[in-house]
Amino acid sequence: MDANTFIPEHFIDDVKTYLPAHLDIDDFINACRRPLRKSIRVNTLKISVTEFKQYAKQKNWLLTPIPWCEEGFWLERPAAEEQNLALGNTDLHLSGAMYVQEASSMLPPIALKQSIEHTNYVLDMASAPGSKTSQLAALMNNQGVLVANELSSSRLKVLSATLKRMGVGNCALSHFDGVIFGNYMFECFDSILLDAPCSGEGTVRKDADALKNWSIDSNIEIAQVQKDLIKSAFYALKPGGTLVYSTCTLTPLENQHVCDFLLSEFGDCIIPESLSDLFPGASKATTPEGYLHVWPQTFDSEGFFIAKFKKQASSDNPNLKVKKGAFPFQQFESKKSAVFMQTLKQQFGLNTLPGILMQRDKELWLFPQEFEAVQNKIKYARLGIQLGAIHNNGVRLAHEFATAFGKQCKSNVLPLTDTQANDYFQGKDIRLADVSQNTGEVILTLCGCPIGLGKWQKNKVKNSLPRDLVQNTQLITWAQSN
Ligand SMILES: C[S@@+](CC[C@H](N)C(=O)[O-])C[C@H]1O[C@@H](n2cnc3c(N)ncnc32)[C@H](O)[C@@H]1O
Incomplete structure (x- = not known):
C-alpha cells in the first residue's frame, strides 16, 4: 500500500455518483493505493515474442500474458540486484525490443487493430510520448501511413526519439493542435486514435500526486478540449472508417459525455461499436453503450476509458482549409x-x-x-x-x-556484447577483440535488434550515434541480471 497516495475527499464523493452499482468504493480506494504491476510490450518490429521470451528467460524475468494484447506481459524481476534498476536501462529496452507500457494503455490500439489491418491511412491525434504510436506502427507492420501528431514541442522530441528507437518507418510527425485535422485533412484517414489529453484520474497508482489539483471545474475545462478534438477526428475520418477515443481518466464528463457530444452532433453518420468481445473478460468493464470503462480494481491496472465508433456516412464540413506553400521534397x-x-x-x-x-x-x-x-x-x-x-x-x-532496416540486412552486421553496447550508448567507439579487415559502415545489434550504425576501423568500430541520443546511463548487463 502506498500511504502517500493523495486521494481527495471531494474526488471520492464525485466518484460515488457514477461508480457502477456492482463495484465497491472501498475496493476502488484500496486499488488506487496499491502499486501498479510493471508491464511491457514486445516490439515486433524488432523482435518476435518467442525470441523476447528467450531473452527474458535468460534474465530470470517472469512474464504473465496480458489477456488483451498478444505482445503484452506483466513482468516481475526477482533478482535482488535488479530491484532498484530502471527497466529503461535494460538492454531489451535500449535496443527497442520492448516498450515499458501500462497494460490498460495497450487497449486503445487493440480496439483499432481490426480496422488497421485492412487500411492504409491512420492518424494518432495526440501521440507523445509514443507508446500507442509505436504499438500502432507494429500492428501496421510498418506498412501504410501513420500520421502522429503532438501539440507540445518538448513532448514531440520525446516522441521522435521513441519512434527511432522502436524502428518505426511509416510515420509522419506533425506539431499542431489536433483541431486542425478535420479542416485540413477532411476524410483522409481510415482509422483514427484520439488518446485525448485528460485529467489523468486513472493514473494515481503510478503517480501518487495525480489527484493533487483535482477539481470538477478542470474536468469540465478539459472536456471542452476533448469535444473539439473528437469533432475534428470525426471530420478527418473517411466514411467507413473507425475512430477510437480513449482517456486515462474515470469521470463520465471526459468520457461518456464526450461520446454523447459526438453522437449528438453527428449521430446520423457515426455509431458506437461494442467492445464487449474485445478479449475474454472484457464484458466486466463494458458499459451499457459498449464502451470499456476500466476501473483500477477490474483488471488490477490503471483506470482507462475506450470507445469505438464506425463512421457510416459523410457530413459536410463548412470550414475546409487548404495548406499554402510548396512541398519541399x-x-x-x-x-x-x-x-x-x-x-x-x-x-x-x-x-x-x-x-x-x-x-x-x-x-x-x-x-x-x-x-x-x-x-x-x-x-x-x-x-x-x-x-x-x-x-x-x-x-x-x-x-x-x-x-x-537493420533487421533486413544480411551482411555487415555486428552483434555487440553488453560492454560494447554500454560504450556505444555512451557515445564511445567500440573496441574489437581482433583486427578486422572490413571497411565502410556496419549495423550494430543488441539482443538481435538493430540499434545503430558504426564504421569499421581495424581494431575498433567508430561510433555514429547522434549526439542527442547519447545516454549517460549504465546498461544493465547480463552478468548483473543473472
Ligand atoms: C494522453 S497523452 C497521449 C499519450 C500517448 N497517446 C501515448 O500513448 O504515449 C495526451 C497528449 O496530448 C497532447 N495534447 C494536449 N492538447 C492537445 C491538442 N489540442 N492537440 C494535440 N495534442 C494535444 C499532450 O501534450 C499529450 O502529449
Whole structure:
C-alpha cells in the first residue's frame, strides 16, 4: 500500500455518483493505493515474442500474458540486484525490443487493430510520448501511413526519439493542435486514435500526486478540449472508417459525455461499436453503450476509458482549409537511386526499401509508398525516415536507416556484447577483440535488434550515434541480471 497516495475527499464523493452499482468504493480506494504491476510490450518490429521470451528467460524475468494484447506481459524481476534498476536501462529496452507500457494503455490500439489491418491511412491525434504510436506502427507492420501528431514541442522530441528507437518507418510527425485535422485533412484517414489529453484520474497508482489539483471545474475545462478534438477526428475520418477515443481518466464528463457530444452532433453518420468481445473478460468493464470503462480494481491496472465508433456516412464540413506553400521534397533521381540501392545490396545484402526515395537539399529520405495522397495537406515536422546525407561520392547513411532496416540486412552486421553496447550508448567507439579487415559502415545489434550504425576501423568500430541520443546511463548487463 502506498500511504502517500493523495486521494481527495471531494474526488471520492464525485466518484460515488457514477461508480457502477456492482463495484465497491472501498475496493476502488484500496486499488488506487496499491502499486501498479510493471508491464511491457514486445516490439515486433524488432523482435518476435518467442525470441523476447528467450531473452527474458535468460534474465530470470517472469512474464504473465496480458489477456488483451498478444505482445503484452506483466513482468516481475526477482533478482535482488535488479530491484532498484530502471527497466529503461535494460538492454531489451535500449535496443527497442520492448516498450515499458501500462497494460490498460495497450487497449486503445487493440480496439483499432481490426480496422488497421485492412487500411492504409491512420492518424494518432495526440501521440507523445509514443507508446500507442509505436504499438500502432507494429500492428501496421510498418506498412501504410501513420500520421502522429503532438501539440507540445518538448513532448514531440520525446516522441521522435521513441519512434527511432522502436524502428518505426511509416510515420509522419506533425506539431499542431489536433483541431486542425478535420479542416485540413477532411476524410483522409481510415482509422483514427484520439488518446485525448485528460485529467489523468486513472493514473494515481503510478503517480501518487495525480489527484493533487483535482477539481470538477478542470474536468469540465478539459472536456471542452476533448469535444473539439473528437469533432475534428470525426471530420478527418473517411466514411467507413473507425475512430477510437480513449482517456486515462474515470469521470463520465471526459468520457461518456464526450461520446454523447459526438453522437449528438453527428449521430446520423457515426455509431458506437461494442467492445464487449474485445478479449475474454472484457464484458466486466463494458458499459451499457459498449464502451470499456476500466476501473483500477477490474483488471488490477490503471483506470482507462475506450470507445469505438464506425463512421457510416459523410457530413459536410463548412470550414475546409487548404495548406499554402510548396512541398519541399522531390523524388531522388532514378540513376542515383539505382546506385544507392546497389551500394546497399553490396554492403548489407539489402535488396529493397519499402517506400519512395525523396530528396530535400542534401538529405535523402524514404517516404511510405502511399504518402503522396496526404503529403501536402499539412506541414509535417518529419516525414518517413531520414536515410542519409547526399554528398558528391554517394550517401552517408543515417542512424535511422539502421534502426528501421537493420533487421533486413544480411551482411555487415555486428552483434555487440553488453560492454560494447554500454560504450556505444555512451557515445564511445567500440573496441574489437581482433583486427578486422572490413571497411565502410556496419549495423550494430543488441539482443538481435538493430540499434545503430558504426564504421569499421581495424581494431575498433567508430561510433555514429547522434549526439542527442547519447545516454549517460549504465546498461544493465547480463552478468548483473543473472
Ligand atoms: C494522453 S497523452 C497521449 C499519450 C500517448 N497517446 C501515448 O500513448 O504515449 C495526451 C497528449 O496530448 C497532447 N495534447 C494536449 N492538447 C492537445 C491538442 N489540442 N492537440 C494535440 N495534442 C494535444 C499532450 O501534450 C499529450 O502529449
